[in-house]
Amino acid sequence: MKRILTIAGSDSCGGAGIQADLKTFSAHGLFGMSVITAVTAQNTQGVFGVQDISAELIQKQIEAVFDDIAVDAVKIGMVSITDTIKVIAQTLERYPVRNLVVDPVMVSKSGYHLLQPEAKEALIRYLLPMAKVVTPNIPEAEVITGMKINDLEDMKSAAVQIYHMNPEYVLVKGGHLEGEAVDLLYDGKDFKYYHSPRIHTQNTHGTGCTLSSAIASNLAKNMSVAEAIEGAKAYITVAIEQSFSIGKGVGPTHHFYELYKKAGLI
Numbered sequence: 001m002k003r004i005l006t007i008a009g010s011d012s013c014g015g016a017g018i019q020a021d022l023k024t025f026s027a028h029g030l031f032g033m034s035v036i037t038a039v040t041a042q043n044t045q046g047v048f049g050v051q052d053i054s055a056e057l058i059q060k061q062i063e064a065v066f067d068d069i070a071v072d073a074v075k076i077g078m079v080s081i082t083d084t085i086k087v088i089a090q091t092l093e094r095y096p097v098r099n100l101v102v103d104p105v106m107v108s109k110s111g112y113h114l115l116q117p118e119a120k121e122a123l124i125r126y127l128l129p130m131a132k133v134v135t136p137n138i139p140e141a142e143v144i145t146g147m148k149i150n151d152l153e154d155m156k157s158a159a160v161q162i163y164h165m166n167p168e169y170v171l172v173k174g175g176h177l178e179g180e181a182v183d184l185l186y187d188g189k190d191f192k193y194y195h196s197p198r199i200h201t202q203n204t205h206g207t208g209c210t211l212s213s214a215i216a217s218n219l220a221k222n223m224s225v226a227e228a229i230e231g232a233k234a235y236i237t238v239a240i241e242q243s244f245s246i247g248k249g250v251g252p253t254h255h256f257y258e259l260y261k262k263a264g265l266i
């Protein structure tokens, strides 16, 4: 069985972060592992507290996994502060990390700063160059590039700018624009578009976490980047279509819909 690691924050309500990542890995038939960077007190309505895990314990978690287990893919999500980013980059450098997907998580859907604004430079400097695929949403691409993004042409310019920060591929996600949900991939030469109809729901808690974990899952299975994103886009579309309300705010995506359906459970 392929093994896959998420390095990210814990979301107590289970919709985003480590919890969404592990559900996505399971739904892809992989063995999921986790390095926790921060614990958030969070639900569908907001983020009520965050405790960052020490750099020392983050390093030990990464070493504990890699010193023992061969890892087929890694996804990085919430990294909060500069010390966290530096220790992840320095520790991962000592291991043969293939298939690294970096989701540059910045602000939660409820408006909380999961990445301290002053840590942005470290994320750009240390993590983007290690990434096979980096997956900013529109607000994240705006912060990374300093440009305003209003349409597909702006997404293209942002993708080119981010590509020059040295990841192998840039996927700018279009979930925050209106109309069709179009994501744009750039490999330094060509643009590739991934379309899906816009689903009218407020339950999009964890969509970015889910998409990046699905891409990493498909890379662990030796798919090409273009195929991995195609599969992940199909996965997130069903996960959003089948999303549901578990609380009073922004509900989570559904990870096991296809499995439950196959098993005749729904």
Ligand SMILES: Nc1ncnc2c1ncn2[C@@H]1O[C@H](COP(=O)(O)OP(=O)(O)O)[C@@H](O)[C@H]1O
Residues within 6 Å of the ligand: 136, 137, 138, 173, 174, 175, 176, 181, 182, 183, 196, 197, 198, 199, 200, 201, 204, 206, 207, 208, 209, 211, 233, 236, 237, 240
């Ligand atoms: N309402 C929606 N309908 C269909 N797809 C969506 C919708 N919202 C987001 N997506 C898709 O979900 C994925 C995550 O995108 P996005 O919401 O932009 O990221 P994030 O969760 O990081 O803010 C992308 O593939 C995007 O196109």
Ligand SMILES: Cc1ncc(COP(=O)(O)O)c(N)n1
Residues within 6 Å of the ligand: 008, 009, 010, 011, 016, 017, 018, 040, 042, 077, 078, 105, 107, 108, 109, 114, 204, 205, 206, 207, 208, 209, 210
């Ligand atoms: C711990 C944690 N990590 C990431 C997100 C972002 O979630 P989304 O995928 O909705 O952008 C979150 N809300 N909480």
